[in-house]
Each structure stands twice: as C-alpha cells, then as structure tokens.
Amino acid sequence: MTMNIDRDNSRFKQIVRGKIRQNLRKYVTHGEMFGRKGKDLISIPLPQLDVPHFRYGKNGSGGVGQGEGENGTPVASGGDQDGAGKQAGSDPGRHVLEVDISLEELAAILGDELELPRIQPKGQDTIVQEKTRYTSIRRTGPESLRHFKRTYMEAMRRQISNKTYSAADPRVVPIREDKRYRSWRTVQLPEANAAVIYLMDVSGSMTDDQKAIVRTEAFWIDTWLTSQYDGLAKRYIIHDAAAKAVDEETFYHTRESGGTRISSAYRVCAEMIAAEFPPADWNIYCFQFSDGDNWGEDNQQSLAILREKILPHVNLFCYGQVESPYGSGEYLRSLRNGIGDNEKLVLSEIENREAIYDSIKLFLGKGK
Amino acid sequence: MSMATYTPLPENLAAIQVQMEGYAKGHGLDFYPTVFEVIDHDQLNAIAAYGGFPTRYPHWRFGMEYEQLAKGYIYGLQKIYELVINNNPCYAYLMRSNELTDQKLVMAHVYGHCDFFKNNSWFSRTNRKMMDEMANHGNRIRAYMDRFGVDEVENFIDCCLSIEDLIDIYSPHIKRRDDPNKYEFKTPIEQDQQPEARGKFKAKGYMDEFVNPPERLAAEQQRLQQQHDQQRSFPERPERDVMLFILEHAPLKPWQADVLSIVRDESYYFAPQAQTKIMNEGWASYWHSTIMTQQGLEPNDVINYADHHAGTMASSRTGLNPYKLGIELYRDIEDRWNKGQYGAAWDDCDDMAKRRDWNDNANNGRDKIFEVRKIHNDLTFIDEFLTLDFCQRYKFFSFGYNTGSDAYEIESREFPAIKQRLLFQLTNRGQPLIAVRDGNYQNRGELLLEHHYSGVELKLSYANDTLANLYRLWNRPVHIESVMEEQKTLISFDGSEHQVQHF
Numbered sequence: 001m002t003m004n005i006d007r008d009n010s011r012f013k014q015i016v017r018g019k020i021r022q023n024l025r026k027y028v029t030h031g032e033m034f035g036r037k038g039k040d041l042i043s044i045p046l047p048q049l050d051v052p053h054f055r056y057g058k059n060g061s062g063g064v065g066q067g068e069g070e071n072g073t074p075v076a077s078g079g080d081q082d083g084a085g086k087q088a089g090s091d092p093g094r095h096v097l098e099v100d101i102s103l104e105e106l107a108a109i110l111g112d113e114l115e116l117p118r119i120q121p122k123g124q125d126t127i128v129q130e131k132t133r134y135t136s137i138r139r140t141g142p143e144s145l146r147h148f149k150r151t152y153m154e155a156m157r158r159q160i161s162n163k164t165y166s167a168a169d170p171r172v173v174p175i176r177e178d179k180r181y182r183s184w185r186t187v188q189l190p191e192a193n194a195a196v197i198y199l200m201d202v203s204g205s206m207t208d209d210q211k212a213i214v215r216t217e218a219f220w221i222d223t224w225l226t227s228q229y230d231g232l233a234k235r236y237i238i239h240d241a242a243a244k245a246v247d248e249e250t251f252y253h254t255r256e257s258g259g260t261r262i263s264s265a266y267r268v269c270a271e272m273i274a275a276e277f278p279p280a281d282w283n284i285y286c287f288q289f290s291d292g293d294n295w296g297e298d299n300q301q302s303l304a305i306l307r308e309k310i311l312p313h314v315n316l317f318c319y320g321q322v323e324s325p326y327g328s329g330e331y332l333r334s335l336r337n338g339i340g341d342n343e344k345l346v347l348s349e350i351e352n353r354e355a356i357y358d359s360i361k362l363f364l365g366k367g368k
Numbered sequence: 369m370s371m372a373t374y375t376p377l378p379e380n381l382a383a384i385q386v387q388m389e390g391y392a393k394g395h396g397l398d399f400y401p402t403v404f405e406v407i408d409h410d411q412l413n414a415i416a417a418y419g420g421f422p423t424r425y426p427h428w429r430f431g432m433e434y435e436q437l438a439k440g441y442i443y444g445l446q447k448i449y450e451l452v453i454n455n456n457p458c459y460a461y462l463m464r465s466n467e468l469t470d471q472k473l474v475m476a477h478v479y480g481h482c483d484f485f486k487n488n489s490w491f492s493r494t495n496r497k498m499m500d501e502m503a504n505h506g507n508r509i510r511a512y513m514d515r516f517g518v519d520e521v522e523n524f525i526d527c528c529l530s531i532e533d534l535i536d537i538y539s540p541h542i543k544r545r546d547d548p549n550k551y552e553f554k555t556p557i558e559q560d561q562q563p564e565a566r567g568k569f570k571a572k573g574y575m576d577e578f579v580n581p582p583e584r585l586a587a588e589q590q591r592l593q594q595q596h597d598q599q600r601s602f603p604e605r606p607e608r609d610v611m612l613f614i615l616e617h618a619p620l621k622p623w624q625a626d627v628l629s630i631v632r633d634e635s636y637y638f639a640p641q642a643q644t645k646i647m648n649e650g651w652a653s654y655w656h657s658t659i660m661t662q663q664g665l666e667p668n669d670v671i672n673y674a675d676h677h678a679g680t681m682a683s684s685r686t687g688l689n690p691y692k693l694g695i696e697l698y699r700d701i702e703d704r705w706n707k708g709q710y711g712a713a714w715d716d717c718d719d720m721a722k723r724r725d726w727n728d729n730a731n732n733g734r735d736k737i738f739e740v741r742k743i744h745n746d747l748t749f750i751d752e753f754l755t756l757d758f759c760q761r762y763k764f765f766s767f768g769y770n771t772g773s774d775a776y777e778i779e780s781r782e783f784p785a786i787k788q789r790l791l792f793q794l795t796n797r798g799q800p801l802i803a804v805r806d807g808n809y810q811n812r813g814e815l816l817l818e819h820h821y822s823g824v825e826l827k828l829s830y831a832n833d834t835l836a837n838l839y840r841l842w843n844r845p846v847h848i849e850s851v852m853e854e855q856k857t858l859i860s861f862d863g864s865e866h867q868v869q870h871f
Contacts, residue, residue: 004422004423004424004426005414005417005418005430005431007426007431008417008426008427008428008429008430008431009431011428011431012428012431012432012435013431013435015428018607032428032657040522049432050833051526051529051530052430052530052797052830052833052834052837053530053532053799053830053834054531054534054796054802054826054830054831054848055799055822055826055830056799056800056823056824056825056826056827057826057828058769058771059771059824059853060768060769060777060823060824061686061768061824062766062767062771062776062789063684063687063766063767063776063789063790063793064457064688064764064765064766064767064786064789064793065684065686065687065688065765065766065767065778066685066688066763066764067685067761067763067765068763068767069640069765070778071777071778071779071780071781072777072778072852073777074773074774074777074778074779075685075686075767075776075778076685076686076767076776077776096597104726148675149671152671152674152675153671156667156671157672160667165667167667170665170667170670172671172674173669189558229394235378249519270777271394292773300604316826338381353459
C-alpha cells in the first residue's frame with residue numbers, strides 16, 4: 001500500500017525543524033525552556049504549530065469522574081495539559097503545545113545551524129557497558145514485575161488439570177504458585193567512549209547568574225557530544241583554593257567563599273584522567289568555567305600542569321570565562337600568553353547569555 | 369498515490385470473519401457489507417492519522433498525528449486494535465500483530481460499529497461513499513497545491529481548520545431556511561419607490577381610495593418596513609454554521625472557497641461520530657462482549673479476552689471511559705426493560721424494597737436497546753437513561769476547577785449536579801456554542817461572532833489565535849463577544865493587533 005503519510009510526516013518535521021532553527025538562538029540562550037522527558041526526549045514549546053480553535057478555558061470548567069472521595073478532594077492538577085474538562089473520557093482535538101523531539105534530532109539541528117563538524121572518535125570500542133534486558137520468566141520476583149497474562153495462564157492450566165475450571169463459568173483465580181515474573185539478563189554492549197570533565201570555580205566571586213550560564217552551556221555541550229559518541233561519561237570538579245570531584249547536582253549548587261587556586265582543580269583533573277580514562281581508549285573533553293580570578297602566584301603552576309599533564313591526553317581543553325562583577329578576568333590573558341598557541345586549547349569569553357551561542361560554536365567548531 | 373491494493377484476509381481470519389458475521393446477524397445486527405484488511409502497525413497508525421482515509425488530502429497535521437501515534441506505539445503506551453470507517457461498504461482495518469483472540473474480539477466489535485453507522489439516525493445524512501469523496505478531495509487539493517504552491521494552500525487549510533468545528537451539527541436534519549428561489553427577483557422599482565407609494569396597487573386616481581384603502585395601505589407599509597428592518601440585520605438570525613457564512617460571504621478566490629467547502633464537508637461527515645462516541649463505543653463493546661462470552665470464546669481465549677476487555681473498560685478518575693459508560697448504560701437499560709422498570713408506576717414508586725424486587729417479566733430489553741441505538745445521540749442518551757441508581761452504583765461525582773488551589777476538585781455527588789456536568793460536556797460535542805451575529809458589524813463589513821456563554825469562559829490565548837486565522841479568511845477585522853470574569857467582553861483582531869474590551 002502506498003502511503004502519503006511519509007510526505008506529511010516529513011513536512012511536519014520540516015516545519016518543526018524550521019521553527020526550531022528560527023528560534024535556536026533563543027533556545028540556546030535559555031536552555032531551561034526545555035522540559036526534560038526521560039533520558040532521550042525533550043519537549044520544546046512551539047505554540048505556533050498548533051491549529052487554534054475556540055476552546056473552553058479552565059474557569060468554570062469541570063467534568064464527571066468515578067471513584068471514592070469527599071467533596072473538595074483534588075482529582076487533577078490545574079496544569080494545562082491535563083485531561084479534565086474534555087469530553088467524557090475521549091480525546092477529540094487534543095492540543096499539542098509542546099513538541100517532543102529527541103536529543104539526537106536537536107543535536108543534528110544544532111550541528112547544522114552552528115556548522116559543527118562531526119567528530120572522528122579515536123580509540124577502539126573497547127569499553128563495554130552493561131545493559132538490562134527483560135527476556136525471561138521466573139517463578140519468584142517483586143510484584144511490580146508480575147507477568148499478568150502468564151500468571152493467569154498458569155492458574156487456568158492448574159484449574160483445568162484439577163478439574164475446577166468450567167467453560168460455562170470461566171472463573172480463573174491465581175494462587176501464589178501460579179505467579180510468574182519477568183526476569184532480566186544483563187548484556188554487554190561495546191561502546192565508543194568519551195569522557196567530559198567539567199571544572200568550575202565556585203569561589204565567592206562566581207554568582208548564580210554565572211552558574212546558570214555554565215549550566216546552559218554544559219547542556220548544549222552534552223547534547224552535542226552525546227550525539228557523537230555512543231556513551232558519554234561525565235565528571236565534575238569544583239574548586240576554590242582546594243578542589244574535589246563531585247556529582248552534577250553538587251556541581252551547580254555549591255558555593256564556597258575561599259580564594260581561588262586553579263592548579264588544585266587541574267591536579268584533580270589530571271589524576272582523574274590517569275586513573276579512570278586511559279587516553280589511548282578515551283576521547284576526553286575538559287571544559288573549565290571561571291570568572292578569571294586566580295591567585296597570582298598560582299598561575300605558573302596551573303599552566304605547567306595543564307601543559308604537561310592534561311593537554312597531551314585530551315581531545316580538547318576549553319576554557320570559558322564568564323564575566324562577573326567581581327572577577328578580574330586576568331587568567332584568560334595568562335593562558336593566552338602562556339600556551340595560547342596549543343591547538344587543543346580553546347579560549348572563549350562569555351559576557352552574557354547571548355554569548356553562549358557563539359561560545360558553543362567556538363568550543364565545538366574544531367571537530368575534535 | 370493509489371488506494372490500498374486490497375489483500376484478502378488470510379484463511380484462518382477469513383473463517384473467523386464468516387463465523388463472527390454469522391453470530392452478529394443472528395443477534396439481529398444489520399450492516400453494510402464489511403471489508404476487513406489486516407495491516408501493519410505503521411500503516412494502521414498512518415491510516416488512523418488520516419482519520420481512517422488513506423487517500424486524504426495532504427497536510428502536515430496528519431504527519432503530526434502520525435508522529436504521536438507512532439511514538440506512542442513504540443513506547444508501548446498505546447495500541448490501536450482496529451479502525452472502522454463509516455462507508456458503504458464498511459472498511460475495517462485490523463492490526464496484524466493482534467493475537468487471534470484479539471482479532472475475534474475486534475471483528476465482533478467492528479460489526480457493532482457497522483450496525484451503528486448504518487442504523488443510528490444521526491448518521492443518516494452522512495455520505496456513505498466517503499471513501500471516494502475523500503479521494504476526490506485529495507485530488508482537488510493536490511491539484512491546487514501544484515498550481516498555487518504547497519505553502520499557500522497549506523496555510524489556507526490551516527485557517528479553515530481553525531473554524532472547522534464551527535458548524536451547525538443539527539442542520540443536516542432541520543431545514544433552517546428556505547432555499548433561495550431563483551424565480552423571485554426583487555423589483556428594483558419597489559426599492560426606488562417613495563415610502564408613501566410602497567405596497568400600492570396601481571389604480572386610476574378616482575379608484576385609488578377603493579383599490580388601496582388607507583388602513584390596508586398603512587398595514588402593508590408597516591409590514592414592508594418590518595421586512596426591510598429584518599433584512600438589514602445580516603444574517604437575519606445568528607448563524608451557527610460559521611463556515612457556511614464565510615463560504616457565502618467572504619471574499620474568497622474560487623480555489624479557496626473550494627478548499628473551505630472540502631474542510632466543511634469533512635467536518636459534517638465526522639460530526640456524528642463525536643456526537644455518539646459513548647453510544648457507538650458502548651454498542652460495539654456490548655456486542656463484542658455478548659458475542660464473545662456467549663459464542664466466540666474457546667477456553668484458550670479466555671485469559672487474553674479478559675485481559676483485553678478489561679483494558680478497554682478501564683476508567684480514570686477524571687474522565688468517564690465512553691466504552692465503559694456506554695456498555696453499562698445499555699446493560700442497565702436492557703435489564704430495566706426486561707424487568708419492566710420503567711413508566712409512571714416505576715417512577716412514582718418510593719418503596720426501596722419494592723423497587724429492588726420489581727420484575728414484571730416484560731422482557732423487552734433487547735428491543736429497547738435496538739430502539740435506543742436508532743434514535744438517540746450521546747446527549748439525549750444520557751439525558752434519558754442516566755438514573756440516580758446508576759450514578760450511585762458507579763460512584764460518579766462531578767468535579768470543577770478551583771481557581772484558588774489551581775486544581776480540579778470533587779464538587780458534588782448530587783445526581784442533578786453530576787448529570788448537568790455530563791450533559792454540558794456533551795452539548796455541542798464539548799465545544800463552545802458560537803454563531804455569526806453580524807456580518808456587517810458597525811456597518812464596516814467587520815465580522816462579529818457571539819459565544820453563547822453558559823458558565824465556562826473561552827480560553828483567551830486560543831481565541832486570539834483563532835481570530836487571527838479567521839481574519840485571513842474574512843479579510844476585515846473580526847470580533848467575538850463573550851463573557852470573561854462575569855463581564856461582557858469583546859475580543860477583537862484587526863489584522864495587526866488583538867484587543868480585549870470589557871463592558
């Protein structure tokens with residue numbers, strides 16, 4: 001059967017992509033507009049895509065439901081997308097205000113628009129990852145994994161064999177022995193491997209605004225790198241005068257008051273690479289964000305570690321300097337003067353949200 | 369772009385079809401010949417996206433629908449078992465991956481729908497050759513796209529779709545106005561005449577007093593004046609078929625008028641399905657359940673059948689499942705009419721014990737539900753047959769939006785309140801009642817719509833966008849009068865900006 005749906009579907013995608021492309025700069029600068037939906041999907045609000053109709057609003061709306069509850073018991077939130085106020089149970093004219101697209105698609109659009117070259121991964125696919133597959137059935141297990149149909153089939157089989165089943169009155173009641181559960185197996189899958197290490201200055205001079213910029217930028221970097229590799233390991237390092245490896249949550253929410261010693265973070269980073277990510281197998285990316293303040297006597301030491309212990313092992317080292325009312329911004333200068341000619345080093349100044357777009361292009365435009 | 373090349377059912381399914389059709393006929397179901405086709409999930413999703421018509425005109429929103437259905441299927445969130453098309457012959461699509469038990473059940477279900485399409489009077493005016501008609505629409509629109517450009521035509525379709533639900537759903541069954549009489553011409557003389565000469569018969573001067581007696585003349589002139597005043601309001605009475613009004617009076621190019629009429633035809637074709645969702649699904653479910661449990665089930669089908677049937681009947685707290693509500697109401701009616709629980713004697717009886725044991729063996733339940741499926745739509749069905757007992761048995765409640773807590777909360781378990789909410793949801797297919805009030809608003813050729821306010825406000829953001837699309841059809845400023853925050857409100861769009869005025 002020939003189908004026109006492919007044409008209409010690609011037309012729809014074309015419109016979506018067109019709209020996203022038009023607004024990409026806005027999306028990039030305000031990454032938080034997205035709703036994350038699980039691991040691989042995000043939803044993007046595209047109101048223009050809708051065919052608008054005259055519709056009822058929330059004020060005065062309601063419906064009829066079924067079940068227990070006193071007067072005043074909430075049955076649904078007032079959020080825009082809920083099912084209340086519609087025709088009984090059916091969903092005519094369901095409205096899509098948000099379009100779901102996969103991160104992969106988004107990365108592709110980002111890549112097209114920023115003209116990002118595809119990355120040639122180095123190393124073999126030697127790293128294996130364990131994945132869970134539900135492939136078999138067991139007699140024991142947690143209730144959440146109960147296999148409904150199999151359980152009833154068992155019960156029926158048992159009832160037929162002991163002659164308690166009657167076709168005229170087909171009542172099937174499972175007992176404990178009838179229960180069957182889904183069971184999983186772990187499988188090993190090889191993956192091309194990349195690690196991204198974020199370093200951030202969390203000393204007092206970095207304000208929340210700056211961190212928000214870092215967060216948005218990191219989202220786009222992750223999106224792009226994820227699209228280029230099968231697996232992406234993420235590590236986070238924060239530092240003031242001392243440095244430590246932390247999880248993502250802590251990374252964005254820690255605020256210290258101490259001074260700034262960038263070398264401490266480099267040291268942790270170098271150790272991390274040595275211990276976890278043998279450079280022969282891994283594609284390593286480092287992104288450092290700072291307001292450019294560093295204790296003067298630390299600069300020499302920082303540059304030395306960077307030059308000798310980090311740069312030789314990584315695909316790319318990106319330094320993004322966010323402008324802060326307190327920072328002096330002089331570290332960028334010393335990097336540029338010290339090792340600015342190293343082609344693995346990318347320097348970018350991010351003055352405000354608007355600059356994120358170009359900064360990403362600068363960072364990822366090398367295709368490494 | 370050809371229509372599906374028909375592949376006959378595989379042998380085992382063909383045998384089941386014969387069997388099921390026999391059972392259905394045996395119960396008195398009456399349907400057009402039904403053509404089954406087994407197709408893959410992506411084809412089924414595609415056809416569903418097109419509203420059941422593989423040959424429908426191209427438009428991006430079908431692609432969007434498809435995307436949603438396809439994703440829902442891949443993630444295992446939803447699965448369409450079957451699609452039935454109201455047509456003669458009836459077309460029914462089955463999903464290839466359905467288990468055999470499912471196919472049996474689905475076929476029995478399909479025959480319920482086919483019977484409903486053929487016999488329910490709300491479908492009596494639908495085009496039974498819609499498969500051909502849709503293909504025809506598709507060809508016309510494709511031809512326009514070739515001539516005027518895809519974007520141009522598609523954008524215009526977007527505008528038409530914005531008002532696709534502004535039709536007069538009862539008009540196929542009522543004659544609202546006289547057909548224009550092509551032999552009746554307004555005599556220009558009559559319009560040019562001096563007021564005092566209007567309505568006069570020609571007469572020689574000396575006869576005038578007798579041919580045109582002054583009192584008759586005065587009465588006649590008053591009548592003419594009234595008629596004249598009425599004609600000044602345009603349309604004469606509020607026109608619910610906004611699409612028709614636009615079609616007849618907006619400055620559209622011929623191709624645009626044709627596209628609009630296509631969208632309108634399809635709206636009218638689909639309208640009865642929205643009007644009878646509960647009845648139609650309930651009827652089909654009643655029959656799949658009856659046929660399967662009494663005749664169709666083999667012992668090895670029982671578990672699959674029970675699982676599938678229970679899945680279809682599942683209800684949520686915030687929306688009544690039309691399948692469930694429908695089937696239970698039909699069963700309730702059948703039971704009541706079997707026991708004679710109807711009529712004045714039953715209504716007047718207050719003795720609970722007596723009511724519980726009421727049974728005069730009337731046994732006309734089956735006849736009754738066949739009659740019900742013939743004459744009712746969801747609105748009248750609920751109005752007539754939803755009873756206090758029924759509401760209590762199924763623990764119905766009404767809920768409403770509470771601005772303070774920004775949540776929907778249970779409002780009442782009182783029968784009248786529940787029924788009122790339910791009837792409101794079913795009125796005009798759950799959409800606001802809107803009509804054209806004035807096609808020459810403020811004597812400037814602007815369009816004024818009125819929203820018949822009955823307690824629920826319009827959603828302003830949608831209204832604004834809809835007006836913008838309407839403007840592109842009407843080409844002059846457009847307005848809609850409604851009520852917001854208990855004040856009369858006029859929402860306007862003049863081609864560049866929106867305006868909201870409260871009175």
